[in-house]
Amino acid sequence: NAGVTQTPKFQVLKTGQSMTLQCAQDMNHEYMSWYRQDPGMGLRLIHYSVGAGITDQGEVPNGYNVSRSTTEDFPLRLLSAAPSQTSVYFCASSPGLSYEQYFGPGTRLTVT
Amino acid sequence: EDKVVQSPLSLVVHEGDTVTLNCSYEVTNFRSLLWYKQEKKAPTFLFMLTSSGIEKKSGRLSSILDKKELFSILNITATQTGDSAIYLCGRMNYGGSQGNLIFGKGTKLSVKP
Numbered sequence A: 001n002a003g004v005t006q007t008p009k010f011q012v013l014k015t016g017q018s019m020t021l022q023c024a025q026d027m028n029h030e031y032m033s034w035y036r037q038d039p040g041m042g043l044r045l046i047h048y049s050v051g052a053g054i055t056d057q058g059e060v061p062n063g064y065n066v067s068r069s070t071t072e073d074f075p076l077r078l079l080s081a082a083p084s085q086t087s088v089y090f091c092a093s094s095p096g097l098s099y100e101q102y103f104g105p106g107t108r109l110t111v112t
Numbered sequence B: 001e002d003k004v005v006q007s008p009l010s011l012v013v014h015e016g017d018t019v020t021l022n023c024s025y026e027v028t029n030f031r032s033l034l035w036y037k038q039e040k041k042a043p044t045f046l047f048m049l050t051s052s053g054i055e056k057k058s059g060r061l062s063s064i065l066d067k068k069e070l071f072s073i074l075n076i077t078a079t080q081t082g083d084s085a086i087y088l089c090g091r092m093n094y095g096g097s098q099g100n101l102i103f104g105k106g107t108k109l110s111v112k113p
Helices: none
Strands: A004-007 A010-013 A019-025 A031-037 A043-051 A054-057 A064-066 A076-078 A087-094 A107-111 B003-007 B010-014 B019-026 B030-038 B044-049 B056-058 B061-066 B071-076 B085-093 B107-112
Touching: A004 A087, A010 A019, A019 A031, A019 A087, A043 A064, B003 B085, B010 B019, B019 B030, B019 B085, B019 B107, B030 B071, B044 B056, B044 B061, B044 B071, B071 B085
Parallel strands: A010 A107, B010 B107
Antiparallel strands: A004 A019, A019 A076, A031 A043, A031 A087, A043 A054, A064 A076, A087 A107, B003 B019, B019 B071, B030 B044, B030 B085, B056 B061, B061 B071, B085 B107
């Protein structure tokens, strides 16, 4: 049982490039979410999903896309990277809305 | 606006001190309030509070929720250097945006020997 896994751990992109941050969980959790963390800003919700085929926007969705084709995977796509997207990205999952969320180890992204 | 406000934003204490961290929230369809501890990596879960006035306790840490006044506190007694971390408070609600766990900016606690 690996829990929540994220790849890559680190990534450097040039402005305008696109990429996908991967998130997977093996706990059969219905709920998954993506957060970004910037210094002094806490965790800000980007997108979340309450089940396969269902996604919704969080607080800061612009510039990011998600899809949830399976229960296990919840990839986050950056369509055209900008320096403002330099951040640490965390994926989280939960069995349901009445349970705590389990966080992955994070991906540190730098956009130059 | 659904906001979660934590105070103080940073705090420096000495080992053995007792600290109280505050979290207030503004939401109508409240479901639960969660506390997390974040050291150098991913946040780790501490408490989930859904009922007003019931204290949750784990060792030297405890937390309580006041649903009438819309706030929660996290207490740490006899602090140790290992308590140094960012403490995050988040709220989950019912309704149209359920599933939406929103966090405050966190309180950075530094415990000096």
